[in-house]
Amino acid sequence: MIFGQLMIFNLISEVIQDKVSVCESTRTALENCLRQLKCHFTWNLAEPGKSLDDFEDKVCNATEFQDNEFRTTVFNLLAYIEQQRGHSEAALERLRQAEELIQREHPDQAETRSLVTWGNYAWVYYHLGRHADAQMYVDKVRRVCEKSRSPYRMESPALDFEEGWARLQCGGRHHERAKVCFEKALEKEPKNPEFASGLAIASYRLDTWLQPQNPIDPLRRAIQLNPNNQYAKVLLALKLLKMNEEGEGDRLVEEALKGAPCSTDVLCGAAKLYQRKGALDKAIELLRKALEGMPNNASLHWHMGCLCRTKVLEMLQGTGKNESGNREKLQEAIGQAVHHLKRVDEANADFPCVCSYLACLYAQASQYDHAEHYFQKEFSKALSPGARQVLHLRYGNFQLYQMKSEDKAIHHFIQGVKIDLESKEKEKMKNKLQKIALIRLSKNEADSIALHLLAFLQELSGDMRPAEENPERRLDSGSFLCSASFAKE
Template identity: 80%
Template sequence: MSETTRNTLESCLRQLKCHFTWNLVEGGKSLDDFEDEVCNTTEFQNNEFKATVFNILAYIKHRRGHDEAALGCLQRAEELIQREHAEQADIRSLVTWGNYAWVYYHLGRPADAQMYVDKVRRVCEKFRSPYRIESPEMHCEEGWARLQCGGKHNERAKVCFEKALERNPRNAEFSSGLAIASYRLDTWPLPQDPVDPLRRAIQLNPDNRYAKVLLALKLQGMKEEGEGERLVEEALEGAPCATDVLCGAAKLFKRKGALDKAIELLLKALEGMPNNAYLHYYAGCCYRAKVLDILQDTGKNGVSWRREKLQEAIEQAVYHLKRVEEADANHPCVCSYLACLYAQAGQYDEAECYFQKEFCKELSPVAKQVLHLRYGNFQLYQLKSEDRAIHHFIQGVKIKHDSKETEKMKNKLQKIASVRLSRNGADSVALHLLEFLQELGTEMRPAEEKSERHLDSASFLPSASSPEE
């Protein structure tokens, strides 16, 4: 290939609208994190979005140097488009053809790359444009791709669907994309109200079960739970195996405290995606919430019943969270959750192992404070090592970030100091703690009895993972 021909081909490639020109991997995000987010998300894994998923997978395969595998993904995407959008196959295939061109170019096969560039050009020329067109279908394709990638892409996705709707305001698919983007952007970066877009999407397509679930979640937050639960029931009845519907419904039931129902839905979702780390994470968190509920149960159930249920919930929580940890999925606090659960079960060596794994990770300031709080609790209540607990509470407080964890650790230090001084008014450790707290500007007040004393009683297994977290 001559230099002139190569430059011409490169110029054409840069004009194509596809994953190679959309800058999908945000600055600072690793390819591993990007792949985990895209491949493990429970949204958009149903049939109508498979082409979008395969196009993104092709892009990831290329970035990893697996261009032949990328071509296989693009072939799957093209087949799905032909089946799902037969009447608009050419326009819907423009993104896939653009991806083909880029992969073949990087494979050193310029003739094949040029063939796909020409396929794009022949379609675009019908709209008097050489290599890109401003069609609602193209805006839609970009919108779904950006929604799949999440994060800062949600804002751009919303713009894409708004542009598509300007040309075709009654299109159900475009309305659905706008509704999902609006829901995600409800609290960030600026508060937006997704209720109207969601209702519009349902009006245009009464079979849009996922929009019904999102609207139900929004209504639940607005204390309109009656309509929300009706919408969830309709969605589950209409799409009993759709992963995104099952997960959204599980979130709603978890919020209202119906943990068994939430778990039932998540386990059903796992039947279709048994290795999905996100699903295992959500299931593990639900079982962990059950552990905390059982620990607080002071009702009519006897100690033996609670102990049996506690052990069962711990085992299930550990099973699902270990699946997440073994998959190296980037989920917050998994190792410290496991550590606390093992501590609850009296398996202190395992607990120590997972705490140390968490300490080895790169954590945000808040995550570091949470870890110091939990590990300090473990030292204080399980291992009965007050000195090490004090050390970690102090380390957590020293992290310059205002949070509820900071206040909890300050209260614990104050309580420890008060108890020590009640035994020995000249206790140097206690006096040092009070001086440390005064330097921080902490208001000295009587120490409050927290739930750990009850949880540390002979009635239950000891707790490093108390409800106050």
């Protein structure tokens, strides 16, 4: 009896082990197939250890390509991000949106253009543990690719094109690979205007990011193949401005704005050009129009806030600041800058110095409680040494000029100087400490704080140069100098 039960137990164990082996073998085979797919999960788009929130901000807030058919790329990217977070159902919803868009806009090329999305489906279902569904999408890819050398990937300009756009959305380290993708696509279809546009944009990005390029020829080629490529015209105009060839650039921008008056990427590119030309009001007008189409885009609010802040700085440096009309315009500009930068802060988007900018603007508006709030919020962040130096300089100026607290100003200037980084901000804080010390000594030769400051400065960098003439006049002035809270001291 016992012997029989043992036999049955052993047989059951063997069956279970066989099934486990089969399941393990099936899973291994599926994993091998998944790794061969051309899709976002095999392109290594997100950097290990980097914030997924920051990566999502980069994708969602990019203003380029939001107006056109490349939204499929965005849906696929968002699906990839959701799965990286472990939100598989949300990822599947994004993929459904991508698939619907492909069916609607490219019915004649739906299968080829869906290969990347199907690959993403397979990976998401695999992570869900739904291996049968994952295998179903792997099989769909295989049926389309069966005539190619690899059963799970095919050499297709459309796939290179899709990878190129995906990489363009993901930041600077992907631009070189994006350029290669578009070049590869153009080898097969040299007169394809979309491929030429991709190469032109990648070349332009690389010229301003990593290494010198010559995007002029690719941009001209993109415009030649598609005279309605208004964004390429704006990029070419920006490059020509850099080369001091403004005449053709101005014509191109006017042509682009006339051809695509509501296109977000065109409006943003044109705004950048007018900003570089010093026409801030025109740049602000264009960004305001772009915001009408994308009112919740944090990137647009960031650029608008920075433009308005630059306008505030220019007004502070101009003449007639105390005239009633100019004061009203200044307060209006401050209000606009604050409005847009607060939208960025509320969105928790990853843009530098947002709270610091807000603090300085509130300080200029004499709203010191709000200024203090945003300064402290900035101090609570994980900042680079350079950013922390800038913050100590700004906050020290706020304490010195607005709050009339010399002790707190001295403390923050010292903290900023102690940071082991040579910078213009560090030199400015050293100079401010020296001037404070000399003024104190002019009133009391035995001032211990002043003597300690000078000893501290001498220990840091040896004998300091004499302070500028009339330092007392500069430090004792009750007026708000432009340098008092803003970073451009």
